[in-house]
Amino acid sequence: MNGKVFDIQRYSIHDGRGIRTIVFLKGCTMSCRWCSNPESQSFETQEMIVNNQTRVVGKDMTVEEVMDIVEKDRAYYRRTKGGLTLSGGECLNQPEFSKALIMAAKQNGISTAIESMAAVKYDKIEAILPYLDQFLMDIKHIDSQKHKLYTGIGNELILENARKVAQSNMTELSIRIPVIPNFNDHPDEIKSIACFAKDIGNVSCIHLLPYHRLGQDKYDGLGRKYLMADILPPSSEKMKELKSIVEVTCDIECKIGG
């Protein structure tokens, strides 16, 4: 089976437990303004200029080809409780390929995680839950209208799926909130997400990921305009303040960063 991959990154240590290999699948149905991987959004292979050189982004790979690379760091996973993480784009937009990778890893004794917005039909999620150790789910805003304005879609399906995943109790669920100035960095906005996490139960950790501008150059490379050029990353004081709001609100472990 083939899937479209736009990057495989070994020795990732900020996205899930331990030393991990992240497989980035191409294509996403959302278009968040702050997206740091804009080359991940299209489902098609495309060209991007990096350092004045044209780079082809997106490669068709088989499950075996991906797993050959994932296997190379198996000894490191074992030592550090790491493993495979699927990310994107939105990995669940290639549901069959994602499931095949997660199953292949699990069958070979490699721990599994996905990083996802969960904006897909629940049966796609349900299909992989039996093989999934960690679900790192992005929740960006509780207000659907604002969500739609900044990401291109409403959040109803996301929140519903979050609740179902939590209730299934089949995987360890973490909520990841990208903290974006002028979008969701008001204490009340973070608080409402924390309340939601408390309400659905079974959330093991909430991560606050400070906005960064590291994807900015890629927009130029794709010939796109970066809409957030004026936005500065939140200060560390601000992040600490939001962290304490989460902790007070829901009594769930909260970390700044992955």
Add this chain to the structure above:
Amino acid sequence: MKKYNTTVEPKSERITRLVDRMFKDMPEVESYRAVLLTESYKQTEDEPAVLRRAKAFAHVLENIPVVIREEELIVGSNSTKPRGCQTYPEYSNKWLEAEFDTLATRSADPFYISEESKKALSESHKYWDGKTVSELALSLMAPETIRSMDHNIFTVGNYLYGGVGHVTVNYGEVLAIGYNGIIQKTKDAIAKCDISEKDYPEKRAFYDAVITSCEGVITYANRHAKLAREEAERCQDETRKKELLQIATNCENVPANGAKNFYEACQSFWFVQQLMQVESSGHSISPGRFDQYMYPYYEKDIKEGKINRAFAQELIDSLWVKLNDLTKCRDLGGAEGFAGYGAFQNLIVGGQTPDGVDATNDLSFMCIQASHNVFLPQPSLSMRVWNGTPDDLMVAASGLTKTGIGLPAFYNDEVIIPALMSRGLTLQDARDYNIIGCVEPQKGGKTEGWHDSAFFNMCRPLELVFSNGMDNGVLVGKQTGEINSFKTFDEFYNAYKTQMDYQISLMINSNNAIDKAHSTRGLNPFQSCMIEDCIGRGKTVQEGGAIYNFTGPQGFGIANMADSLYSVQKLVFEQNKITLEQFKKVLELNYGYGVNEEAAKNISAEDKQLCENVKKWIDELPKFGNDLDEVDMLARDVAYVFTKPVEKYKNPRGGTFQAGLYPVSANVPLGGQTGATPDGRLAFTPVADGVSPSAGKDTAGPTAAANSVSKMDHFIASNGTLFNQKFHPTALDGQSGIDNFIGLIRVFFEKKGSHIQFNVVDRDTLRDAQEHPDKYKQLVVRVAGYSAIFVTLSKSLQEDIINRTELTF
């Protein structure tokens, strides 16, 4: 109960002041030793060489000015001013004379030297013309050996111009019985000798030399005791007065006798460490397993309540300061190859006892803490890691790594112990190994390892393949055939092996000639009395007195060679994109950049295009360091082209050669003498360091690079291998950062890597990366939730990261 106490003892204010004072002035070259040594030699012309050495050593110790630096607790200094050094004209002097006027202004390790000292040294040097180790060594070498050295195929400057050093003596024995004990042992050996035996005259001279040397050392300590009493007399400050009187009491007992407590043990240790560096100019005099031989004194004092942990820490910190007070003035080439004034005094913690039990104790942690407290490059702190190393020691070591100091270096018992046994060490001795200098393992107190005997540039013989043995119009190598005569990759590779074999044999000749010269003119009876079985055999280590004898030359440029061979294999013999002749042309044209500006102008457009194409094809090929078997296994194989021939050879001390794969910092200057190589490396740029991938060519991250390096055979390179990794400080953030870091080391060692050390990049490095992006192509900066290759980011984003980097500390 826990086996050890890991409580952190912070730095005392005294240590801050000692460090500050030490760095106030530029280090200075002093003439005392050279003048006194020469004075003595002039009076002993007709005596045995070994006794002349001892008498000169004792004469220096009886007369060289002694100083007690302000506030110090441990005394004994090689120079009257901090970080100064003495000179060693008996090894070589011409370079110093020639560099008198540039010493203070050179870029690598400048030293001040006064006009008065220059005059005194010049006067002494007159005596040494024609009498030095260096001159004898050169006269013993074959002409073709000297020719290859002139053409920079390999260099042996280390031992050709100075003492050998590179040794760990039996510190424990001096701490236990003192030099009076060693004198007694020597007298017992004399008494056991049969006066009529054929070797008696030489043996007797050696024994007399040992006794003379030890007496000189005792006198030297007593001079410090006397000075301390005099200074105490004059001292107005009651606290310092007491300290000075304590120093006097210490020096009256040690190193003459066994140490009675931890403080005396520290002082005794220091005299041993310091005075070996007065006897000879050899560097890498390595304290070795300090946490093991010092522990009984510490444990006893703590148990009896005679010392508190804070003062014990201050004493260790004081020793760390002293280790930085010793410097070595090398010739310009040497200073570039060993940049940083360092005396490479390697001190190692952790590992196993000779019986195979984990050796971690309180002092293992306190040594790591001392490097935190003093925060200077000496000692070169190392740590032994085995499957049974406790994680809390790993955590303490990682905390030091995280500071960016580049210490400790980690060594793998699971490779080094079997590797040493394959060289003839017993299991118990192999388990008791420590590291010398940079990365070289030996059993301290029993070995003359001659580690670091030569730097062998593995790229140069490849150039000789392309030129049919010629270099700058001179036949330096073998005539392996015109470049277009090779019909297969194997023929080409075999020609390289032929060139290598020949140059290796010349390097061996060079090493053995120098070895012979040291055994004639560079005898060290003082050092020898602390190495088994010199007293038993009645001879110095230079003459084969040690139990284990090796010579360890090191090859470097493995990554360049692996990538080069792969380029030739693919582009010439598999893809048929170019001929070897065209490749030769491209290398001569330095990929279109020319070997200098003038040459660059004369390259035709057609040739320029060819160069450009070839460079592009090379860049597209996989490179060593990315966990790709087809290149990595070539690296493993080409390393054997150096390590296997080397181990066939014997040295004059009755030992064998063993190869290492590491460059110190010589990969930069020696790369500067190397033309373009088929891996795309431009002429005169640095070659790869140690077994690490070429800079910027490992793009798949630290685990991939570690996997590639671990595919090499680290066992056969028993003189040591060196693997450097760079990290951003955030990679070690928090508990999970440390856990992952430890995981990386443990897995690299499971896969049988031998050594790994880390540069945690700081703000300055990131600034440098902004200016020189080519040097840092692989530098991954990991910021929460995202990773990026630093140099691919725009300037403004780089600034963001640099600012973040500061925050993470």
